[in-house]
Amino acid sequence: MTAQAAVALGVPVRLLAEGPEVSAAQVVPDTTVGDYRDLETLRSVAAGCAVVTFDHEHVPTEHLHALAAEGHPCRPGPEALVHAQDKAVMRARLDGLGVPSPRHRVVSDVAEVEDFAASVGGFPVVLKTTRGGYDGKGVWVVDGPEACGTAFSVASETGVAILAEEKVDFRFEISALVARSPSGQVAAYPVVESVQRDGICWEVTAPAPDLDPDLAVEAQRIAMRVAAELDVTGILAVEMFATGEPSTGSGRRGRVLVNELAMRPHNTGHWSMDGAVTGQFENHLRAVLDLPLGSPEARAPWTVMVNILGGEHGALSEDLYAGYPHVLARDPQLKVHLYGKDVKPGRKVGHVTAYGDDLDDVRERARHAAAWFRGDLGQESE
């Protein structure tokens, strides 16, 4: 999707891909297939590029330092990106900034989890690997000490630490997305509501329909402050919990707590490709190139994006293309994005976006199309 934005801007892209079959490699001519954990590979791909950027956070921090030291501008840079790579580093930094997070503690054994749980009102608590998790992997909600085994097995196998966090009783999850350029310009997208299932982003509504306007402003302020303090360049997505608790003394309904940071175009920003004046992929490119940012404003009152996950039912679960005749004929306003991936159950293989004046209508259209592509229409409870 970055490639689409690069075509518009006339910006040449060179890609390092994990394999020839990955989505980006299918659409970027100048592709090197190689391992992003190998410094020599990174060096050879970076040679001659004006700027190095990322669509995931897993490039080793030390390699980014090496590239930066050798004169390759990495945007975001390693000092920023480490906060999206290591949740313990992120939590410590946000605490230092006074940005509200769920209560948390790095834990090294079950006894420490029990101790932490006691300090936050008891189980359940959330255990997370500090590095390497995504889409619900590396995250466990544990009901008691006997449920902590998996997390510590993974920790001892991989050598990463475990972070314990309070399980927040949130009303809904939101995401505040900003683009920030090296010069310090920031563009803040409308705050969206995201619905997760099994730790995977399922549906995003822009703007978040039930979010108190003051909380929306606070969420944007937090995202802008984090972007500036951490010197983020490119897109920063700040995923937050919006709670129903009254915040102390402010008179606002509820408060927001930072859950995760991502420093790249993010699933909660996909709505912007069709729903905002400037999509997140274009603003990511503009930001890392230190070009003036495009307007992040929405083009319609409501935009809903629903991910297409690989389904388990029927023919469409293997041949997404077969979903087109129905989906496109039913809704000529719908925007479909398929990623060219093999369909596997639960895998994100595309998304659909609908926009318009009536939220119920927009939601129904997007949900129907995604359910059809999944192949489980009628099995959807919504």
Next chain:
Amino acid sequence: MTAQAAVALGVPVRLLAEGPEVSAAQVVPDTTVGDYRDLETLRSVAAGCAVVTFDHEHVPTEHLHALAAEGHPCRPGPEALVHAQDKAVMRARLDGLGVPSPRHRVVSDVAEVEDFAASVGGFPVVLKTTRGGYDGKGVWVVDGPEACGTAFSVASETGVAILAEEKVDFRFEISALVARSPSGQVAAYPVVESVQRDGICWEVTAPAPDLDPDLAVEAQRIAMRVAAELDVTGILAVEMFATGEPSTGSGRRGRVLVNELAMRPHNTGHWSMDGAVTGQFENHLRAVLDLPLGSPEARAPWTVMVNILGGEHGALSEDLYAGYPHVLARDPQLKVHLYGKDVKPGRKVGHVTAYGDDLDDVRERARHAAAWFRGDLGQESE
């Protein structure tokens, strides 16, 4: 730009390009560099493709017949495309359909031009090569018999015939764009006004601001009828003159006369990428794949597209990228498309699109940006 739409739809594209440096070859991994006039090259590229389509009309008609006979669906097919390749064939067919055109005659010498001129009220008349012209090339406005030499020299050198047409005293030029699928579904875009300079498209306004609503409907009807009668698949652009003459008996102001046909995504449709629910490139792909078409409706009251032509003044005329900081900072709502072409005076190297509620504002923004990229801001009289 077709590649961008193909990425969204997850449709793999194979490209036959004239050279490795052309715009499309820069962004399509599966590119063959070769000659579109060579049947063997066409065959090898078409092998394994579900459908063959075009971004220009110059593939020899007989090769398209050969490909079609060998089982490669060509969309548009050769029977349709010949009307966009050969102006004499097009004029004869439109006459047969009763579609209004400027008066015209195929001429083989100056005496026949004089005879034709006398029949339409005298010089000036327009001479055109029946094949191979574009962007003002192969078109001459002649003031008298002594000015016909160039056209007939070209005709004798290239072996193509010359078509004489009356010089229409039009109020403005319009374009009616439709997408049509093999099943016969048609999506008609709002009729736009296009401003030409030296035979090259300069500026497009959607919808055409001063076009009588009845004439707009007539223009769409003509485009839909031509698409159906000629069995066009994909995008058909019908460029027309809108005249100020009262049409006989109808009470409408003026009438429309067909000037040119194009069967491919067309410069007068570039506004739709950012200005319509479904851009022309996406609808071209949907149409040639016989998928349901997307809505062609405009997303804003006014959309203005201005081509960026290679300029002759200043540094920006060679380095378009240097135009970004000013253009993007001045107008965060602007959409810029650069084509990755070397800048030469008069060459189309990109376009800008602005949209909004106020036509004067939208126009000013698009014109300013294009003039800045051209490098002749301040020398623009508008």
